[in-house]
Amino acid sequence: MWIIKFKIALLEKDIDSIDTLLDSVPEFSNREDAEQAMYLIQQGMELVYNLQDDLGKSMRQMKQSINFLGNSMQASGGRINIKH
Numbered sequence: 112m113w114i115i116k117f118k119i120a121l122l123e124k125d126i127d128s129i130d131t132l133l134d135s136v137p138e139f140s141n142r143e144d145a146e147q148a149m150y151l152i153q154q155g156m157e158l159v160y161n162l163q164d165d166l167g168k169s170m171r172q173m174k175q176s177i178n179f180l181g182n183s184m185q186a187s188g189g190r191i192n193i194k195h
Contacts, residue, residue, distance in 0.1 A: 113137050114144065117151045121158060129155045 113132065120128035133152070139145040 114147055114151065117148070117155070121151065121154055124158060124162070126159065126162070129158075 113136070117129065117132050119125075120132060133155070136148065136152075139148060
């Protein structure tokens with residue numbers, strides 16, 4: 112059941128569920144389930160790293176937009192000119 116829940120959390124990119132599941136990793140009765148769990152956990156790590164990268168890119172874009180708007184306001188005396 113844990114493996115199925117973890118697969119669903121990965122598909123949904125549900126980091127909170129992944130975190131909860133990682134706190135309750137069961138002992139697996141056979142090697143195949145243990146290997147599958149290890150693989151899924153590795154996939155979870157990749158997901159987290161990718162989401163961190165995406166978040167970093169979004170934060171940089173927002174910072175650039177804020178800087179652009181700030182520079183636009185200074186150049187126009189505090190008003191933003193959005194005419195084309």
